[in-house]
Amino acid sequence: MVQHDIVIIGGGPAGMAAAVAAYDNGVKDVVILDREEDLGGILRQCIHNGFGLHKLGQELTGPEYAAVYKEKVKERGIKVFYESTVTAVSPDKIVTARNREGILKIQAKAVILAMGCRERSRGALNTPGTRPAGVYSAGTAQKLMNCEGYMVGKKVVILGSGDIGLIMARRMSLEGAKVEAVCEILPYSGGLNRNIVQCLEDYGIPLYLNTTVAEIHGTKRVEGVTIAQVDANRNIIEETKRYIDCDTLLLSVGLIPENELTREAGIAISPVTSGALVDENCQTSIEGIFACGNVLQVHDLVDYVSDEAERAGIGAVSYVLGENKGSISVATKAGKGVRYVLPQTVHTDSGKDTALFLRVTEPFGKVRFTVTSGDEILATAQRLKAAPGEMEKLIIPAEKLARVKEEIVVTLDELN
Amino acid sequence: MNRDLICIICPRGCMLHVEEQNGELCVSGNACPRGKQYAIDECTNPLRTITSIVRVSNREDTMVSVKTANPIPKGKIFDAMEKIRAVSVEAPVKIGDVILNDVFGADIVATKDVE
Ligand SMILES: Cc1cc2nc3c(=O)[nH]c(=O)nc-3n(C[C@H](O)[C@H](O)[C@H](O)COP(=O)(O)OP(=O)(O)OC[C@H]3O[C@@H](n4cnc5c(N)ncnc54)[C@H](O)[C@@H]3O)c2cc1C
Ligand code: SF4
Numbered sequence: 001m002v003q004h005d006i007v008i009i010g011g012g013p014a015g016m017a018a019a020v021a022a023y024d025n026g027v028k029d030v031v032i033l034d035r036e037e038d039l040g041g042i043l044r045q046c047i048h049n050g051f052g053l054h055k056l057g058q059e060l061t062g063p064e065y066a067a068v069y070k071e072k073v074k075e076r077g078i079k080v081f082y083e084s085t086v087t088a089v090s091p092d093k094i095v096t097a098r099n100r101e102g103i104l105k106i107q108a109k110a111v112i113l114a115m116g117c118r119e120r121s122r123g124a125l126n127t128p129g130t131r132p133a134g135v136y137s138a139g140t141a142q143k144l145m146n147c148e149g150y151m152v153g154k155k156v157v158i159l160g161s162g163d164i165g166l167i168m169a170r171r172m173s174l175e176g177a178k179v180e181a182v183c184e185i186l187p188y189s190g191g192l193n194r195n196i197v198q199c200l201e202d203y204g205i206p207l208y209l210n211t212t213v214a215e216i217h218g219t220k221r222v223e224g225v226t227i228a229q230v231d232a233n234r235n236i237i238e239e240t241k242r243y244i245d246c247d248t249l250l251l252s253v254g255l256i257p258e259n260e261l262t263r264e265a266g267i268a269i270s271p272v273t274s275g276a277l278v279d280e281n282c283q284t285s286i287e288g289i290f291a292c293g294n295v296l297q298v299h300d301l302v303d304y305v306s307d308e309a310e311r312a313g314i315g316a317v318s319y320v321l322g323e324n325k326g327s328i329s330v331a332t333k334a335g336k337g338v339r340y341v342l343p344q345t346v347h348t349d350s351g352k353d354t355a356l357f358l359r360v361t362e363p364f365g366k367v368r369f370t371v372t373s374g375d376e377i378l379a380t381a382q383r384l385k386a387a388p389g390e391m392e393k394l395i396i397p398a399e400k401l402a403r404v405k406e407e408i409v410v411t412l413d414e415l416n
Numbered sequence: 417m418n419r420d421l422i423c424i425i426c427p428r429g430c431m432l433h434v435e436e437q438n439g440e441l442c443v444s445g446n447a448c449p450r451g452k453q454y455a456i457d458e459c460t461n462p463l464r465t466i467t468s469i470v471r472v473s474n475r476e477d478t479m480v481s482v483k484t485a486n487p488i489p490k491g492k493i494f495d496a497m498e499k500i501r502a503v504s505v506e507a508p509v510k511i512g513d514v515i516l517n518d519v520f521g522a523d524i525v526a527t528k529d530v531e
Contacts, residue, residue, distance in 0.1 A: 047467045047481035047527065061467055063481050063528040067511055146469055149479040174468060174497050194424040198464065202490065384428045384447070 003107045005029040006316050007095045009086045009261070010114035012041020014293020016069035017306040018112045021313030023076045027320050030078050031106070033097050035085040039073065040066035041116050042294075043302065045143045048167055050194075055303035065302060089113070089265045091286050110288045110316040113262055113276070114309065117255040117294040119164075134222035138168045138252035151175055153248025157225050158182045159213045161189035161196075162389070163300060165252030170199035172250075179203065180244050183211040183227050185234060188363050190389040192300075213249065214241055222247055255298045265289065272340040273297045279345045280354050281315025281325055282308065288319050297342055297357070300389060304357075326350035330373070330404055337361055337412030338369075339388065346396075348404045356394045358410055360386045366415040369394055373404045386412065417441065421458055423451040434459050463487035466496060470515055472530055473504040480509050480530050484522035492520040500524055507531065 005027045008015045011034035022030045038044065043051070046062030053059055056068065073080065084099040093108045119137040136144075136152055142164070144150040154177050158165045161184035169179045182200060187209050189196060200207055208227065214236050215226040229240040257275045268277045268285040275296040276284040282292050292312035293305045318325050326347025334341045341358045356371065364386040371379040371394055378396045386392065394410065417436040422429050423446060432445045432455045443455040457463075465487045469479040488496055496519050505515055507530040516524035 047469060047483075049465050049467055049483060059465075061481060061483055061527040064511060067529065146481065147479060148477055149469060149471055174466065174493070192424075193422050193427075193429040197422055197424050202464070202493075387427075390427055 001094070001105045001107050004031045005109045005320050006031075006112065006313075007093075007106050007108035007110075008032045008112045008114055009089070009095065010034060010041065010116055010293070010295070011036070011039040011080060012114060012116050012293060013043055013066065013069060013302050013305050014116070014295070014309040014312075015039075015041070015112070015114035016066075016073050017309035018114055018290075018292055018313035018316070019078050020069065020072045020076065021310040022112075022317050023078060025314050025317045027317045031081065032073070032078060033081045033084045033086055033095070035083065037082050039070050039080060042139070045139070045146045046167075047146045048171070051302050053303065054301065055306050062302075069306070086115075086261060089261050089289070091266055091289075093288055109320045110290065112309075112312050112316055113284075113289065113291040113295050114293045114312075115258040115261065115295045117257045117298055119251070120254045120256055121251070132216065132218040132220055132222050134218070134248045135216065136248070136250055138164045138250045141248075141250050142168055142171070145171060145175065151177070152250075153177060153222075153246075155180060155246040156248045156250060157213065157227070157244055157246045158250045158252060160184065160252035160254070161191050161207055161209075162252055162254070163191045163195050165250065166191045166195040166199040168250055168252065169205050170203060173203040173205065177248075179205045180246055181205070181227065182207045183213060184209050185212045185230055186210070188387075190387075192389065212236070216249060217243075222249055225249055255294065257295045257298065259295060262291065262295070267291075270340070270344060272334075273342060275342075277344040278342065279329060279347060280311070280343045280350065280352075281318065282312035282343070283315055283319070288316075290316050290319075297340075299391065301391075304391060330407055332356060332408045332410070334358065335409045335411030337364065337367070337414075338410050341408075341410050346401070346408060348401050350401075351398055353398050354396045354401055356396065356408075356410060358392050358394070359388055359390075360392070360412060361388065363387045364412065364414055368413045368415055369410060370413065371396060371408060371410050373408045374406045376400070376403065378404070378408065382415070417459060419459060421455060423454050425450045425454050462490040464490050464493060466493055467527070468497060468500050470500060470524075470526075471504040472507050472509065474506050475530065478507070478530060480505060480507075480515075481527045482515055482524050483527050484519065485514075485525045486522045488520040488522045496520055496524075 043062035043066040051065040084097040088096040214228040276291040290312040292309040332341040443452040467483040472478040509530045
């Protein structure tokens with residue numbers, strides 16, 4: 001069996017940034033495994049711009065952002081195993097992969113999980129009606145169009161108004177398709193304002209909130225869909241049913257971290273994020289196994305993926321070198337108005353300022369976040385607006401953290 | 417002129433209202449000056465970066481992604497797309513290679529390497 005110090009599973013933005021950070025912080029024997037023939041992950045198909053504003057200070061397209069990190073990986077001579085699908089990770093850090101040459105087994109000192117996420121499929125949706133051709137997940141359609149140049153349809157309805165749905169509405173319009181509607185079952189869009197303006201309003205595409213696809217029509221190919229409004233319990237309101245003629249339905253109904261390998265390794269998973277439970281160094285419930293990027297929590301900005309991956313890379317280096325990262329840990333908890341807090345545990349004696357990442361439960365106006373432990377307030381922050389689509393970051397100063405004995409709770413209060 | 421728009425400069429997303437008074441644009445609803453500038457630009461000369469793909473003629477089923485090197489007038493988006501659709505390139509292509517010159521004031525450049 002071959003041996004490597006740090007083995008990274010997945011060569012998307014998370015895997016690449018983790019590899020570079022690990023290398024630069026002192027462990028040179030780092031390898032990346034990816035099932036594709038190229039690095040970059042999802043960014044390879046995200047040809048639109050808007051990547052890198054925070055991290056690189058410039059607005060790049062997905063392939064350009066990926067190229068920046070590919071170059072860093074190449075410069076450092078980090079070994080990449082392409083077209084190598086990891087099939088198992090064991091608790092004692094043996095990584096098994098399958099590629100053209102057969103089965104590859106690597107004994108790692110530390111493993112970083114960076115497998116990204118996949119899209120929820122139609123099966124998870126329960127839309128009644130036939131199963132004709134012409135129903136795609138938005139990401140699949142994006143890949144077909146942007147990587148293979150295959151136009152998926154001419155008259156389109158999109159279900160789901162997250163950023164991927166919005167980006168695809170524009171992309172299809174640019175290629176001459178007519179996007180009849182974007183339907184969103186929630187009372188608000190999870191997408192960025194910028195995308196609502198530049199992907200829908202620019203092209204005169206209507207966004208229907210509190211609306212879903214009630215039925216899909218057509219036998220061989222999609223011929224139309226019935227859309228309908230939903231009530232507060234998300235039940236379809238019969239009188240509002242309306243038929244729209246179309247040949248294509250794109251589903252953009254959410255992403256799920258790709259955690260089969262994680263589960264099989266016996267790593268504890270959060271039911272809220274669907275990713276591993278981690279500490280502030282992105283270490284999972286198994287020592288020496290780390291997770292970062294979309295496999296840990298679904299990110300909307302690649303810049304934050306790269307940041308998180310750097311923490312995982314540095315965490316893995318500390319583990320390999322046997323450095324002490326702290327020994328006393330407390331749990332974090334999402335209080336009122338907060339859907340989740342990550343990391344789920346924090347070392348109080350790390351001597352470092354520690355960031356908490358969180359998402360709110362629904363859109364709010366002006367809010368204050370308060371981080372407390374027992375009676376002590378560890379941090380507060382005000383925002384003029386808070387939305388589930390935007391990840392928040394709060395920092396606990398090291399000296400306050402050092403005094404913490406009890407669970408850390410983050411709550412949100414609405415201000416007027 | 418009488419227009420409502422959402423400011424996209426920062427996540428706060430102020431609802432802006434633009435009205436023409438005595439030949440001047442008056443912006444309201446903005447919480448900061450950047451919102452005013454955005455509203456005026458949007459009403460007088462809206463610009464957009466566009467991104468698309470171009471076929472690589474000497475590689476099977478291969479596309480290269482491209483963008484306008486700088487934003488172009490919003491009203492020219494579809495004319496620009498037509499020009500982009502009409503070309504193909506030969507590999508190798510490097511990021512930043514100019515694929516088309518001066519399409520409504522912007523070069524069309526590659527955003528991906530193809531060997
Ligand atoms: C369709 C889509 C569109 C998006 N659009 C945007 C956008 O416009 N702007 C933005 O900022 N963010 C966008 N995102 C968010 C984007 O996913 C993240 O910014 C970023 O790409 C996540 O990086 P990652 O490395 O965690 O995952 P990924 O980019 O998904 O990379 C995961 C990598 O792991 C590999 N892999 C998975 N399982 C295995 C295995 N078992 N063995 C070997 N390799 C494996 C995959 O091949 C892939 O290369 C989008 C996401 C999706 C899904
Ligand atoms: S007006 Fe100012 S505060 Fe309001 S969204 Fe625009 S940039 Fe942000």
